[in-house]
Amino acid sequence: MATWNGVITNAGNSLLNEWVNEKTLNFDSAAAGQGTVAAAAMMAQTALVNEKQTASLLGGERVSSGIRLKLRIAAPNTAYTLNQFRVSASVDGGASAMIALFQLEQGVPIPSKTESPDFVYTFYALISCSNTGTWTVTVDTSACVTQSDMSAAIAEAVKTKQDKIMVKGLLLGDGNGNISAAVAGKDYGYPLATGSGAPTDTTEGTAGQHYYDGATGKEYVCNGKDSSGKYQWKLSGASDAADLTYNGESLGTFLDGVSVDLDTLSKGLDGSKPLTGKTDPTSSTKGSVGQSYLNTDTMQTFYCTAANDQTGVYTWEKPKGGGVSPQLEVSVATGSAITCTNGETTLTGTSVGGKCVFDLPGYGTWSLYATLNGQTTATETVVVDQVKQYAVTLSYFAATLTVTAESGAVVTAALGTKQYTGTCGSNGKCALTVNYAGTYSVTATKSGVSSSTASASVSTSGGSYTATVKFCTLTVTIDSGSTVKAVNGSTTLTATSSGTAKFYLPNTGTWSVTATKNGETATGSVACSSYTGYTLELSYVKVFGVCWNYNAQSTALTRLKKSTDPNGLVNVDITTNPAPAIGTGAGSSPFDNYLPWSGMDEYNIINNAVSYKKGQSGFSRSSYDTVVFIPEYYFRIIDDAANKKRYFYIADKAKSGFTKHPGSGKYVGRYNTISGHYSKTGAAPLVNLTRASARSGARGKGSKWSEYDFASWCAVWLLYLVEFSDWDSQSKIGRGYVDGNSSAISSGGTDSMTYHTGRAAGTNGKTAVQYRHIENPYGNVFEFIDGINFSDGTVYVCLNPASYADDTAANYTNIGSKIQSDGYITAIGVAAAMPWAFFPTGVGGSETTYIPDYAYCSSGWRVLFVGGGWSLGGYAGLFYFYAGNTSSVTLSDVGARLLFHP
Numbered sequence: 001m002a003t004w005n006g007v008i009t010n011a012g013n014s015l016l017n018e019w020v021n022e023k024t025l026n027f028d029s030a031a032a033g034q035g036t037v038a039a040a041a042m043m044a045q046t047a048l049v050n051e052k053q054t055a056s057l058l059g060g061e062r063v064s065s066g067i068r069l070k071l072r073i074a075a076p077n078t079a080y081t082l083n084q085f086r087v088s089a090s091v092d093g094g095a096s097a098m099i100a101l102f103q104l105e106q107g108v109p110i111p112s113k114t115e116s117p118d119f120v121y122t123f124y125a126l127i128s129c130s131n132t133g134t135w136t137v138t139v140d141t142s143a144c145v146t147q148s149d150m151s152a153a154i155a156e157a158v159k160t161k162q163d164k165i166m167v168k169g170l171l172l173g174d175g176n177g178n179i180s181a182a183v184a185g186k187d188y189g190y191p192l193a194t195g196s197g198a199p200t201d202t203t204e205g206t207a208g209q210h211y212y213d214g215a216t217g218k219e220y221v222c223n224g225k226d227s228s229g230k231y232q233w234k235l236s237g238a239s240d241a242a243d244l245t246y247n248g249e250s251l252g253t254f255l256d257g258v259s260v261d262l263d264t265l266s267k268g269l270d271g272s273k274p275l276t277g278k279t280d281p282t283s284s285t286k287g288s289v290g291q292s293y294l295n296t297d298t299m300q301t302f303y304c305t306a307a308n309d310q311t312g313v314y315t316w317e318k319p320k321g322g323g324v325s326p327q328l329e330v331s332v333a334t335g336s337a338i339t340c341t342n343g344e345t346t347l348t349g350t351s352v353g354g355k356c357v358f359d360l361p362g363y364g365t366w367s368l369y370a371t372l373n374g375q376t377t378a379t380e381t382v383v384v385d386q387v388k389q390y391a392v393t394l395s396y397f398a399a400t401l402t403v404t405a406e407s408g409a410v411v412t413a414a415l416g417t418k419q420y421t422g423t424c425g426s427n428g429k430c431a432l433t434v435n436y437a438g439t440y441s442v443t444a445t446k447s448g449v450s451s452s453t454a455s456a457s458v459s460t461s462g463g464s465y466t467a468t469v470k471f472c473t474l475t476v477t478i479d480s481g482s483t484v485k486a487v488n489g490s491t492t493l494t495a496t497s498s499g500t501a502k503f504y505l506p507n508t509g510t511w512s513v514t515a516t517k518n519g520e521t522a523t524g525s526v527a528c529s530s531y532t533g534y535t536l537e538l539s540y541v542k543v544f545g546v547c548w549n550y551n552a553q554s555t556a557l558t559r560l561k562k563s564t565d566p567n568g569l570v571n572v573d574i575t576t577n578p579a580p581a582i583g584t585g586a587g588s589s590p591f592d593n594y595l596p597w598s599g600m601d602e603y604n605i606i607n608n609a610v611s612y613k614k615g616q617s618g619f620s621r622s623s624y625d626t627v628v629f630i631p632e633y634y635f636r637i638i639d640d641a642a643n644k645k646r647y648f649y650i651a652d653k654a655k656s657g658f659t660k661h662p663g664s665g666k667y668v669g670r671y672n673t674i675s676g677h678y679s680k681t682g683a684a685p686l687v688n689l690t691r692a693s694a695r696s697g698a699r700g701k702g703s704k705w706s707e708y709d710f711a712s713w714c715a716v717w718l719l720y721l722v723e724f725s726d727w728d729s730q731s732k733i734g735r736g737y738v739d740g741n742s743s744a745i746s747s748g749g750t751d752s753m754t755y756h757t758g759r760a761a762g763t764n765g766k767t768a769v770q771y772r773h774i775e776n777p778y779g780n781v782f783e784f785i786d787g788i789n790f791s792d793g794t795v796y797v798c799l800n801p802a803s804y805a806d807d808t809a810a811n812y813t814n815i816g817s818k819i820q821s822d823g824y825i826t827a828i829g830v831a832a833a834m835p836w837a838f839f840p841t842g843v844g845g846s847e848t849t850y851i852p853d854y855a856y857c858s859s860g861w862r863v864l865f866v867g868g869g870w871s872l873g874g875y876a877g878l879f880y881f882y883a884g885n886t887s888s889v890t891l892s893d894v895g896a897r898l899l900f901h902p
Contacts, residue, residue, distance in 0.1 A: 004085075004104045006126070007042045012099035016129060018091045025089055025135040028096045030055035030071045030125070033084045034107070042101050048084045052076060052110075055085060055123070056140035066128040067135060073110070075119035081107035081439040081455060087125050100127055106453070109416045109438050114460070201230035208290040208305065210236055221289055236288060281316040299325035299361055299387070326387050328358045328366065332377065332394040336370040360384055370394045378418075378435035399458045401432045404468040405444040405451060411469075413440040413456065434458060442467040449504040452531035470531040472505040474513075477537040482517040513538065520653075537562075539571045541653045542594055546725045550827060551644035553849040555728040557721070560647070567638060569649050569657075578724055580733050583761030584754055591723045595652040599631035600719075600756070600772040602670055605900050608702040610667065614773075621681040621751060625701075627667035627900050628773045630715055634658035637835045646830075650722050661836055662799050663715030668708065669898035671747035671775050672783065677701060677898065681748035685895040691784040691863050691887055692806055694896035701898075706801040708897035709787035713866060714836050717878055720771055727851040729778065729878035734759030734769040736779025736877075741766065741870040744893065750775050771878070778867035778876050781895040790862040790883050793817040795831075795839050801901065806887035807861035818857065818883065819843055825851040825879065840881055853877035856884035869893035 008016065019025040035049030058070040071085060082104070089099040102125060111119050193211040195203070198220065205211065205222030211233065212219050221236040275281070275293040280300065287293065287304035293316060294301055306315035330338055336351040342364045349356040351370070360366060362384075369379045377394040384390060403411045403424070411430040413420045415438045422430040424444070434440065437460040444451040451469040458465055476484050477500050484501040486493045488511045495501040497515065505511065508529050515522045515538050522538040545560040545567075558564075561573045574590050581587030591597040602614035604624035612619035620626075634651040636658045651658045669679035673686045677697035689697075691707070698705045724732045736759075737745055749760050749768025760767040771777050786804045789796045789812060796812035798804060803811035815831035816839065823843030828851070831837045840855040854868075854875035862883045868876025870893060885891075 004102050005039060005042070006100060006102040008128070009045060009098050009101055010043050011046060011097040012089070015089055015091055015097060015099050016131070018094075019133060019135075020131055022133065023092045025091055025133065026093075027057060027060065027069060027087060027089045027099075027135070027137045029088045029138065030057050030069075031086050031088075032073050032082055032110075033086070034080045034082065036083050036103055036105055039103075042103060045101050046098055048086050048101075051086075052080050052082075056142070057137055059139055060135075060137045062132075063126070066126055066130075069125045069127065069137065071123040071125055073121050073123075075111055075113040075116050077113055079112040079115065079438050079457070080110055081441065082110045082121070083107045085123055085125060087127070100125060106441060107439075107455075111438065115437065199231070199233040201232070203231055203233065205231055205233065210290060223289070236290075281314075283313050283315070285314055285316065286312075287314050287316070294387075297362060299359075325359045325361065326363075326384050327389040328360055328368070328382060328384075329389055329391045330356045330358070330368060330370070330394060331391070332356070332370045333372055333396065336372040336377075336394070338368060338370045338394070340366055340368040342366050368392065368394070370396075372396065395435060397435055397437065397460070397462060399434050399437070399462045400464045401434050401440065401442075401456055401458065402464065402466050403430045403432065403442055403444065403454075404428055404466070405430065406446055406471060409444040409446040409451070409471075411442065411444045413442045413467075415440050437462075440467075442469055444469045444471075446471060447504040449506045470533075472508060472528055472531050472534075474503045474505055474511055474526060474528060474534045474536060476501045476503070476513055476515065477535070478515040478522060479517055479540065482515040482522075484513065484515045486511045486513050488512070515540075537571070541651050541655045542572045543569050543649055543651045543655065544572055544574065544591075544594070544722050545570045545647060545649040546722050548646045548648065548727075549644065550646060550850075553845070555726050555731075555849065555852055557648075557725045557727070559725045565647075567647060567649075569636065578732075578757065580758030581753060581755035582734075582758055584752060585758075587755035587758050589723065589757065596631035596633040596650070596664065597719065597723060597772065600628055602773050603627055603629055603667060605667065608704050610900075610902060621670070621748065623680075625679045625898065625900075626670045626681070627679060627898070628670050629667050630664050630712065630719075632665040633661055633715075633719075635661050635718060635836055637830070639830050648718060648722055650718065661711075661715045661718070663709070663711035663713070663836070665902070666712050666715075667900035667902065668712055668716065668774055669900075670773055671897075672744075672781055673697075673896040673898055674747060679898045681751055682746060684746050685744050685781045687744070687781055687892050687895045688890045689896070690890055691786065691865075691896075694784050695786055695804060698896075698898055704901045706804065706899050706901065707786040708783060708899045709801065709804070710785050710797055710837070710864070711787060711799055712899055713785050714838050716771070716774065716777065717838060718836060720878060727853075727879065728848070729771075730852075730874070730876065733757060733771055734767070735765040735874075736769045736868070737765075737767060737776065737870055738779045738868055738872050738874075738876045739763075739765030744781050744870055744895075747775065765873075776867070778878050778880060779872070780870055781867075781893050782865040782869050782882060782891070783867050784894065784896045785864045785866055788864050790818070790857075790864070792859050793820045793857070795829075795837070797834055797837060806863060815839075817841075819855065820857045820859070822856050822884075823854070824849070825853060825855050825881065838879065838881070847874035851879050853879040853881070855881040858884040861886065863887045863889075865894055 031051050032053050032055050033048030033051040053073055053076045055071045055073050058072055060067055060069040085102040086098045087100045088096045090096040194214055196215045198213050199211045207222055207224035209222045210219055219236040220233045223232040226232055276296050278297045280295055281293045281302050287307060289304055289307050291304045302316040302318055304314055305317050331354055332351045334351050334354050338349045338356050340347040340358050347358050365381055365383050367379055367381045370377045375396045377396055380392050382390050382392055401413055405411055405424050406428050407424055407426050409424045411422050413432050415436055418436060420432045420434050422432050424430040437458050439455055439457045442454045442456055451471045454467040454469050456465050456467040478497045480497055480499045482497040484495050484497050486503050488507050488509050491507055493503045505528055510525055510527045512525045513536055520540040522540050524536050524538050526534050526536050528534050546557040547560055548557045559574055560570045562570055576590050578589035579587055603610050604612040604619055605627055606624050634654055636649040638647040671679045674683035675686050695707045698707045726732050750770040756772045759769045768776050787798045795815050795818050796809050797815050798812045813833055815834045815837055816829045818839040819841050821843050824845035825840045825843055826845045827842030829839050829841040843855055865882050866880055868880040
């Protein structure tokens with residue numbers, strides 16, 4: 001059974017609040033309409049979605065839970081689906097407003113006046129309230145009829161009809177169109193006489209006639225007159241146990257001592273109760289004079305005309321007019337051949353004058369249809385469970401309803417109790433032939449999941465109609481052969497990907513998706529809230545990329561997306577840019593959700609082993625060496641010389657065509673190296689040392705330590721470049737401690753920051769900066785970079801920390817030649833052996849063009865330091881490249897940074 005949902009609206013609450021102040025609440029009007037709103041939005045409604053007709057207010061009554069109003073609608077001019085009722089009210093003659101809204105999602109088909117002129121629908125609206133104050137109802141008198149009007153109409157109808165009947169009394173048909181007066185006691189039971197008090201021997205009656213004593217509730221039957229002409233009356237069966245005796249005592253007394261169902265016994269003894277059976281009654285079938293008996297197999301009726309309880313002989317006779325059977329009147333086009341069957345018995349007939357009547361030989365469910373000129377009506381069913389005339393109308397009406405859903409979906413179109421079903425073909429469409437006009441409710445199911453509901457209004461003129469329903473689906477794109485699970489609460493769906501895996505979702509909400517294959521896992525989630533198709537692309541390897549147009553002066557690179565990457569490598573779309581923090585303020589970056597960036601965090605190194613992670617108990621920036629982990633990642637650099645474009649890609653896992661970055665998987669010192677060759681907070685940087693002394697100091701800490709080297713420095717700048725998509729680190733993160741300063745600041749300037757990237761509070765250019773926890777990667781002091789030597793313009797690189805040495809090419813690889821001029825960098829080389837290496841091959845830019853950091857060069861054997869010192873201003877930056885000093889140089893603004901190799 002459909003359940004209506006009702007609410008007191010916001011406007012209704014206001015009316016009820018006003019009503020409590022000793023005022024009168026009047027229910028003014030009501031209306032019915034089509035369409036629904038979300039349950040959560042019902043209270044805010046002030047009108048129906050689509051008001052179709054006025055509903056009559058027929059009255060109201062107070063019940064225990066509030067006020068119950070009676071509403072009624074008649075058949076409108078145009079059929080529709082009823083979904084909503086409104087009730088409007090006012091207080092003390094004020095403005096009327098919708099006090100209550102009632103809604104039924106699936107709706108009730110309301111036929112048109114043409115289809116069903118006598119149709120009415122009655123609805124009881126309960127207004128829950130505890131106030132017992134005065135309330136009234138404006139009753140729709142047009143929907144009521146007075147008793148006097150009804151009596152006058154009946155009298156007039158009877159008068160005009162009775163004038164045509166020439167035989168008095170009850171009538172009896174002979175089956176051939178002739179009628180005669182029926183005989184009481186033979187053709188029908190005698191009329192029931194009534195009175196206050198038991199009948200006496202002077203109370204007139206005919207044998208078999210019953211008499212009802214209104215004073216005691218007892219019923220008597222007349223046995224005719226005796227020899228003296230007195231009427232003989234006796235109780236018809238037993239009215240109660242006191243009227244019978246058993247073994248010389250009252251039956252009531254006897255029944256007190258036995259366990260007998262008194263109700264069943266009294267009914268069995270009641271001679272006025274009709275009897276039934278599957279065979280005709282015999283002389284031993286007990287009954288009372290005037291009692292009826294129905295053979296439910298043949299539908300033949302019998303009446304008891306004589307009963308002798310002492311001899312046990314009873315006389316049963318058929319009425320002269322034959323048995324009384326249920327009838328089925330079929331309305332269908334004249335000439336139609338009609339078939340009526342209950343599965344065992346089949347009856348046939350032909351419509352004459354648009355009608356055909358069947359006398360049904362039994363109870364049960366009867367199905368019937370008609371044919372005419374090659375057309376067949378829809379099959380109707382009628383449940384027959386009593387003797388009366390049933391009526392049904394058959395129609396040759398047909399219309400085509402084409403439903404669009406999805407291939408294989410089972411479609412259902414329902415009009416009240418009538419339903420039509422079909423399955424969508426490969427084109428996602430299903431054509432249904434419907435046999436009734438009206439508004440159909442259309443749904444579909446697939447994989448055990450229901451679609452949205454659509455309405456299709458089919459007119460009486462037939463024709464073709466369409467409806468579209470949709471499923472809530474999730475299509476996951478992932479490598480073929482992957483096992484894909486989608487989870488929402490306690491619901492888990494599983495599929496195997498063929499490149500995609502499609503799920504039909506039974507619930508809305510956030511679905512968490514996990515794909516696995518060959519030990520790899522990819523995850524994602526989608527918030528699904530409506531009947532539509534959602535998509536999610538997963539990848540076991542996530543690839544990010546940027547493009548540098550090195551023929552243009554702009555420092556900005558182009559962030560690549562799946563749709564814009566000409567090399568087809570990027571599979572993650574980054575749609576927002578990083579936002580560094582200032583001081584303790586908030587920062588954000590879309591890369592916080594992806595490796596390797598999300599894995600860059602602080603750790604303590606204790607006794608040459610990785611120990612506490614930031615946030616763990618025991619972690620200390622002042623007690624232990626503090627480093628930043630650079631997770632392993634893979635890269636690919638593609639140079640399009642013809643178009644002067646270079647593509648930089650980072651993958652979080654191994655991928656064909658990609659190479660593991662040799663500088664990844666290491667731990668970079670968070671701080672500039674301090675005295676004692678530590679990476680700790682709260683101390684001034686260690687300066688006035690050679691690169692060799694920085695190297696030996698690092699090695700002295702243990703075999704896994706070295707000075708910050710060229711490979712790891714390049715690993716960090718590539719991570720920055722893909723994340724920020726701009727060469728200008730000073731404008732993106734902060735200028736750094738570079739403007740007009742006279743000495744270095746101690747380590748720990750960014751310790752109070754809560755976000756990993758940005759600058760400390762204060763004047764930009766006079767505060768420390770950090771990139772993903774690495775403090776002052778530029779500014780404050782220059783930093784020696786090990787593992788790289790220059791001989792004039794030739795660049796030599798070594799990847800083995802044990803072989804790091806100054807002024808030598810031994811154990812080093814020649815990767816190309818750098819520029820031998822000073823200036824702002826405009827171009828960098830591409831080394832086939834080490835494509836990740838950064839070395840300038842052109843200068844002549846500015847602080848705001850190309851790569852806006854400075855490069856210095858000199859002849860002879862030279863070493864490298866990077867970043868820029870405390871007063872270097874706009875020359876400084878993440879890509880500042882100083883190759884102008886010998887290995888023996890010591891300067892007050894040049895220091896170092898540690899590197900730990902796990």
